[in-house]
Amino acid sequence: MKMRIPILKLKDTLIVSIQVELDDQTALQFQEDLLDQLHKTSARGVVIDLTPIDFIDSFIAKVLGDVIHMTSLMGAKVVITGIQPSVAITLIELGIRLENVTTALDLENGLEKLTRELEA
């Protein structure tokens, strides 16, 4: 039943669009796959788009936070895009602030931000 989240490569950026509700196994599998790809492609940036996701609980938030931390340890930069208002409110009320995360309104915006930050 395990699902794999597709990871696309565009120049030196990895693009991930999470389209399905994440169960714990899929989330952990994604973490592993992304780090693998990062190592293989030596990409410098990652954009994770969460537009279709309608809720994030503390477990998924932790996996996301870990992914961001691990990615930066590997010398790459993560931008999270498309967090829905309802998801943002729920995260804040849960007490999860996701500090030190670069965010953007949508994928396009996120890619722009990433390019700007990598150039800087």
Added chain:
Amino acid sequence: MAMNEVMRKSISDNIDTITKRWVEQMKGNSSERFLDLMPASIVETTSREFTELMTSNLSDQEKVDKERLDEFTEKIIHFGWSIKFINRAIDTFSSVVYELFYENGILNDGNLRKGVSIFANWINPLRESIIEEYSTKWERTDSLQKIALQELSASLIPVFDKISVMPLVGTIDTERAKLIMENLLEGVVKQRAEVVLLDITGVPVVDTMVAHHIIQAADAVRLVGAKCMLVGIRPEIAQTIVTLGINLTDFSTTSTLRRGMQKALQMTGRTIVEEE
């Protein structure tokens, strides 16, 4: 003729006298001067409607004319009559009618007991209906006002491309804070704002709770991918913030909307230039 029939006939024959006396007694009473403040013509029609309403169910006890009651309470709420005033209006009406019944001999010491009972069966359900109607209507008005206040209290205005402003006016409680947060975030996403200015010039008090809500809102704005700036910090607000030990260092703040706007333009790579 049954006694209530006699009473009803006497009232309808003397409706003008009753209305006149009622107005006189109501005006003479000092505490609430609703009638003094109203134009004479309106006092006349309203008093007439009141006395007619009061007598409408005398012929057919128990049953109160719902439609007329509805119309009348609507009107007195509009006039701003208090419930205390309405209660007294009914009491005054009762005593005027009692007096009248005594004057023309319908009531005397012999039939007083029966008269009082008919009278009570007539007035009490009326009083209950009026007060019930009044409070339901008032509750409805109250909740409508709350909704109206909510609607008007938190709108995000797209001022420039990528820059939006939310002016906050009035006291912020938990309920409103939630609404503000929702409107703010939905607006940011819809307007594709990159910077939002939260203007608290119109917020009278910023205590720990309000600050907490503002910080949460700013955090949530960051998560959806925009930046939140707090503007309109008056000197006394700055004082309370520091005195209470509220930490606002995480996001940028300015004293006025104007300076905030300049900063926001800067953040989005633009500036205002004056034409030569």
Added chain:
Amino acid sequence: MDHRSSIEINTEWDIVAARQLGRNEAKSTGFGTVDQARITTAISELARNIYLYAGKGKIEIEPITVGQRTGLLIIASDEGPGIADLQKVMEDGYTTSGGLGAGMPGVKRLMDDFRIETEVGVGTTITATKWLH
């Protein structure tokens, strides 16, 4: 008219099933997107706690009406070890599982009413309600 739906929590997949049920119930009760997310997240946290600490238990969801108010009642119950230090569990940032420690106080903030009954060695029942405004 009100019905109570129930999901047994035995495996990790049941957490997904519980929150899907919660999302559907929230939608059909008439909650907006933000409250739907709150309810779904709260159920996810509660179901995960059952899975992590008690091994098994169940989540029950019921639309309720009290007077003029309509809401959704969530009951999470297990016959696990119980909570020894309730006060600690309700503190922000406290965790025994390596998670973010947002669990219980977070759920309390997401919902309108929240109650825990627990006895060491007997189990835990958490009742939480979200009201429609």
